[in-house]
Amino acid sequence: MRELHHFVNGQSVSGTSERFADVYDPNTGEVQARVSLATPSELDSAVQAAVNAQPAWAATNPQKRARVMFEFKRLLEANMDELAHMLSAEHGKVIADSVGDVQRGLEVIEFACGIPHLLKGEYTEGAGPGIDVYSMRQPLGVTAGITPFNFPAMIPMWMFGVSIACGNTFILKPSEKDPSVPMRLAELFLEAGAPEGVLNVVNGDKEVVDAILDHADIKAVSFVGSSDIAQYVYSRGTANGKRVQAMGGAKNxxxxxxxxxxxxxxxxxxxxxxxxxxxxxxxxxxxxxxxxxxxxxxxxxxxxxxxxxxxxxxxxxxxxxxxxxxxxxxxxxxxxxxxxxxxxxxxxxxxxxxxxxxxxxxxxxxxxxxxxxxxxxxxxxxxxxxxxxxxxxxxxxxxxxxxxxxxxxxxxxxxxxxxxxxxxxxxxxxxxxxxxxNVPIPVPVAYHSFSGWKRSAFGDHNQYGMDGVRFCTKVKTVTQRWPEGDIGDQSFIIPTMR
Incomplete structure (x- = not known):
């Protein structure tokens, strides 16, 4: 029986929990694999790998990060047939639909290839006497994504593509119903040139979801699933001081x-x-x-x-x-x-x-x-x-x-x-x-954002597009002055623009 475990720090890691979930073939009803369900301590190991990798990845200039995204895009295209068949075997979608699943995720990766432009801040020269003001977008640190069974390629790439391009590292918790494609995406991302620890995959159930929502080193969580669970994820994650974007159900x-x-x-x-x-x-x-x-x-x-x-x-x-x-x-x-x-x-x-x-x-x-x-x-x-x-x-x-x-x-x-x-x-x-x-499924293109309302979405930022960049970064604003000579007592006065 084929077993699936976790992908941590650039390598496949066997689970230690001795808990497994069956992965079925929906076409036959037969069990085709088992996936390991992680413990909080196993999640902690993945988070530590992400914490260790993040400073160097954030310090990598955006153009080099974009080159990894370009190579990942190329590998997705080269392995499209393999990914589609792998996806269909566990989810049950017909092959053409699985190709579409991968393709829509790939389009968000294409958007993330433009990260040098997307991270540009704002600049004002002469905001006051000799004073310039500028802003910069900086990564949050370690971020995480909890994804559903129905789009095991697209939705993970919605999440980790933008986040990693922005300089964060990532923990992905995919659905235990069809985990093979997310694991393969992590392998291809490493092959594309991403450093070890930048993208980690931890398989599991509610136990590891709760551990993600409670982990002090995870700064933001993205979620897609049912509305009741989305509300739970949003409430628990924000209570722990995290940014959370949680997409729920629909009745279109x-x-x-x-x-x-x-x-x-x-x-x-x-x-x-x-x-x-x-x-x-x-x-x-x-x-x-x-x-x-x-x-x-x-x-x-x-x-x-x-x-x-x-x-x-x-x-x-x-x-x-x-x-x-x-x-x-x-x-x-x-x-x-x-x-x-x-x-x-x-x-x-x-x-x-x-x-x-x-x-x-x-x-x-x-x-x-x-x-x-x-x-x-x-x-x-x-x-x-x-x-x-x-x-x-x-x-x-x-x-x-x-x-x-x-x-x-x-x-x-x-x-x-x-x-x-x-x-x-x-x-x-x-x-x-x-x-x-006159468009029956109005899912926005990758450079706009997926923007559900009411009980379809919890949180202030939407998935992917520029809203995704805003969610995955924090803005720092610098007000600077280079005075000539002694500044005297002015250093004790709040600067104004008069």
Missing amino acids: HGIILPDADMDQVVKDIVGAAYGSAGERCMALPVAVPVGKKTADEFVERMIAEARALKVGVSTDKDAHYGPVVSAAHKEKVENYIQMGVDEGADLLLDGRGHTLQGHENGYFIGPSLFDNVKPGMKTYDEEIFGPVLQVVRAETLEEAAELPSKHQYGNGVALFTRNGQAAREFASKVNVGMVGI
């Missing part, structure tokens, strides 16, 4: 106006709702057609489109999506489907009981579709995180826009229309962090 809406291009709408929403088996915080699990005619047409066409989807093993090039990540998650999603029936929504497509010949024990769920879902239903209020699309009907754009604006989550929303004025006003007023206009 796609509002369809009567003038929308229905061909494009159906194509976009079927991919956004069911792609990656719905296991994306920026999936689009709620469609809101405006008006009965629009709703009836959308539902009829979506039933046909969803029925045509092929659910297959992750290596099937013709499959639209593969299994969900675990047996427990499959059970959770299927329980939500039953809950929707019990709440009175109309189940038009039922994906429960979906099996593949030869893979009867795999974690497959067919596409499910509900109509006439209402706010207040638990299945609407909560995140299902599976291949389930819910249709909530609205009579007007104002009624439709209230749904995402009042929902507890505020990650993303999409509006489908040909009306530029309506789109502009909607984008300005809707109470959601990321808006797509």
